Structures are given as C-alpha cells and as structure tokens.
Amino acid sequence: MQDTSNPRSLQAWQVMVGGICGLVLTIGLARFAYTPLLPALQAQTGLNDAAAGGLASVNYVGYIVGALVTAWMDDVRWRHRFYSAGLWMALLTTAAMALSSWLPAWGLWRFLGGLCGATGMLLGSGLVLGWLMRQGRRPELGVLFIGLGLGIVVSALGAWVLSGIWTLWSDQWLAFAALGVVFFVPAWLWRPPVPPLPTAAATALAQPQVSRRWMATMALSYFAAGWGFVINATFTVAIVEREPALAGQGALAWALVGLAAMPAVFLWDRVARKLGDIRALLLAFGLQTVSIVLPALSGSLAAALVGAVGYGATFIGIVSLTLALVGRRAPQNPGKAMARLTLSYGAAQMIAPVVAGAMAQATGSFKGALWLTAAVMVLGMALLATLPKDTAPSLD
Secondary structure (H helix, E strand, C coil), X not given: CCCCCCHHHCCXXXXXXXXXXXXXXXXXXXXXXXXXXXXHHHHHHCCCHHHHHHHHHHHHHHHHHHHHHHHCCCCHHHHHHHHHHHHHHHHHHHHHCCCCCCHHHHHHHHHHHHHHHHHHHHHHHHHHHHHHHHCCCCCCCCCCCHHHHHHHHHHHHHHHHHHHHCCCHHHHHHHHHHHHHHHHHHHHHCCCCCCCCCCHHHHHHCCCCCCHHHHHHHHHHHHHHHHHHHHHHXXXXXXXXXXXXXXXXXXXXXXXXXXXXXXXXXXXXXXXXXXXXXXXXXXXXXXXHHHHHHHHHCCCHHHHHHHHHXXXXXXXXXXXXXXXXXXXXXXXXXXXXHHHHHHHHHHHHHHHHHHHHHHHHHHCCCHHHHHHHHHHHHHHHHHHCXXXXXXXXXXX
C-alpha cells in the first residue's frame, strides 16, 4: 500500500486521480446513483414524489451534518481519517439501499450517504487543495472536479446498462456498490497525504481572510446555487420521463449532464483567470438559470437535452470556483473554510427537494418547481453582483 504519510511518495497525477475517484465514489455513486435509479424505485416499490423528495432531503441532512463536523474540525489527522472513513461508507450505504424497502431504512442510508458525500466533497477537496498549495502548484480545483461529471456519467451509463441486465431495483443497487470498488481502490491508495500539524500562527491564518459581509453574501448566493443544483440533481430523469414524448430518454439527459460537466471544469478555470472569480460566477449563474427555464418553457427533447447540457456545464463551475476561491483564503485548512460556506449550500439541498416534490405531487408537473428555482438563482446573481469584482476581497 502507498505510504500516504509521506508527501513525496505520491505524484501530482496520483493525488488528482485518487481525488477524482474519491468524488466518483462518494458523490457519483453514493449520491447521484439515486437519480437514475429513482424511476425504477418508484415503479417497483410505489414510492411517491413527495417521499422521493423527502429521501433526497434526508441525504442532504447528512451532507450538512458532515459539513458542520468539517467546519469545526481543526485536527488535520482527524480530517484525513474522516475522509478515509467516508470512502468505506460510500460503498456500504450504496449496497445497504438494496437490503430493505422500508422507508425509514432508506432514510438512514440516504443520511449516511450524504455524510460520506461531505467527506469527499469538502475534506477530499480541501486535502487536495492544501497539497497543491504546499507543493507550489496552481491552487485550482477544476481538474479535481472532473470527478463530479464523471460520477454523473458513471451513474447514468451504469443505470442504463444494469437495467438491461437486472430489472429488480435491489439488484441494481448491489451492482452499483460492486462498481464502486473499481473507484475505491485508487481513491484509497492515492489519498492526499496527512498535512503537517500547523503552528499556532498557521492556525490563525486558517480562518477565511475576508470580511463578514463578503462571507455572508457569498453564503447566501451559494444557498441559491445549492437550490439550483439539487432540483436538477434529484429530478432531471423524472422530469424528462414525465413528458409523454420523452419517455425512455431520462438516462440520456442525465448522461449529458455529466458529459457537459467534465470538460467544463477546465473552461471555468480559464474564464476565472480572464474575468475574475466573481464575474465568472455571475456568468455561470446566468447560464444555469437559462438551462433551468428551458424544460419549463418546452416539453421537447431538444429543450430537455439543451437544459441538461447547460446545467451540467454550469453547476460544476459554480461549485469549483466558489470552493477554490474560499479555500485559497485559508491555506492551512481550506476544507474548514469550504465547509462553513457549504452549510448554506446544504441548507438549500435539504429544503428544495421537499418543496419541489410537494409541488410536483400537488400539480402533477415539475414546471412550477423549475420556475421557482430560476427565481432563486436570479436572487443569487443579484447578491453576487454586490461583491467587489476582484478575487481577493479586502478586510473591510
């Protein structure tokens, strides 16, 4: 086994590939597998829209609990241990979904899946970003977040292939858990090394070097981003399958989300270098709002697919730019700074699926939820527009 305690024992490509595989496992499978498997789950078990939205919200309760723990976790050794435990948890919770059709049990597994998602997204990203800064490399997360897009592609194609082999919903969950082992091995062997213990002075620098107003505004705008993210992440396949002319195209739309996200990570890093982080975020918010509105305006396949591509290409940029921007302001503990901002993102992820599921249950359509989501995104843009357009806000 690779010695992860020695920073020189790992190459940059190994740290990146390990981090990418960690995201595929903890987010792509432990979280995103629920989206393409949801139609079969509903058809075979009678799970209704409101309960489906509730399970998605429980997942984000777990995510926000993980973010809370991460936000107060100062010991670098415990950050590494918690991330390592999250890799194991992702495998176990995915397999556990197949063990019972009891709704409270599903709620428990979705909660734990959200918890391990936080370890991959926040601790894993923080460990990678910290390693890059200590090695004198460019502190950007675009390459790492290929794992988010790849995770969506793996979940979409995996569901499409597995549904042709195993029609029973429980068999599909077990098959996803088995697939997860492929990503677990490199994620475990190439974990970012345990950072050196910080000095008292370094610990003081670990707090975000920005004003409270700046941080509060970013948190509120990130709440809007979380709302926009979770509606599509939870219901994209269901929204497409509900359109009579689009039945059977849900997996295609979900795969396009991932395919669009993978190259977008590079593009958003370049946009931010040219325009600055805040302007790049404004652009990403605007494009995602358009992609959300398209399926509400038209039930055509073109609108669904263009919307999926737009969503995939923008949500990854919003997450990558925001977390990297905040993480750079706390170089000794970027994961902690990311986690504190992510609490607002997680709050939106708990609230939005319940609201959208209830609206869809009451109206028989997701269009109202999509229009509400677009309005929330516009509010997020308005908040971002009040911030200085540089990448290093002063301590006013």
